[in-house]
Amino acid sequence: MIITITIVNWLLRLIDAYSIVLVIYALMSWIPSLYGTWFGRFIIKISRPYLSLFENLPLSFAGLDFSILVAVIVLQFIQRFIMIVVNGILF
Template sequence: MSDNLIYLIFKGVEKAFQIYSILLVIYILMSWVPSMRETKFGQILAKITEPYLGFFRKFIPPLGMIDISPIVALFALNLISAGVFSVLKIIFL
């Protein structure tokens, strides 16, 4: 396989994880202003991020009024991306 194609695959996967992480952070910050989640942008973000965040909310209950599941979700996303890159390195390199 061409080195250029491998580079594009790695960069594409890296960008996808970065974009999803940014979307998660934006959605989490939107929770501080509840009316923002009711906007069209907030609803679209909810459709994209809630399935992933919902998985963690099932297992990690909120501590009072503080929900730590998004922190765990972001940490897990970083671990998942590292795992995906390890697998890609094994496959392509």
């Protein structure tokens, strides 16, 4: 049981970390020269596969793209769902 809790905690931390990566990706759009750096290429490489799931949704309004916001919200829902399931099973 302790191992399960540890694995779930790590999974929840990874989701938090990935959410931060997505926010960094969004902030990089304000300074486009960051995309060419090694850090920018790394952020793009790990964030684009997940963000590509939201590309075909009509999430652009008034010239702003809200796909990253929706992607982070979906991650938060997944995180909450995992917590509810684990609490229901273990406790």
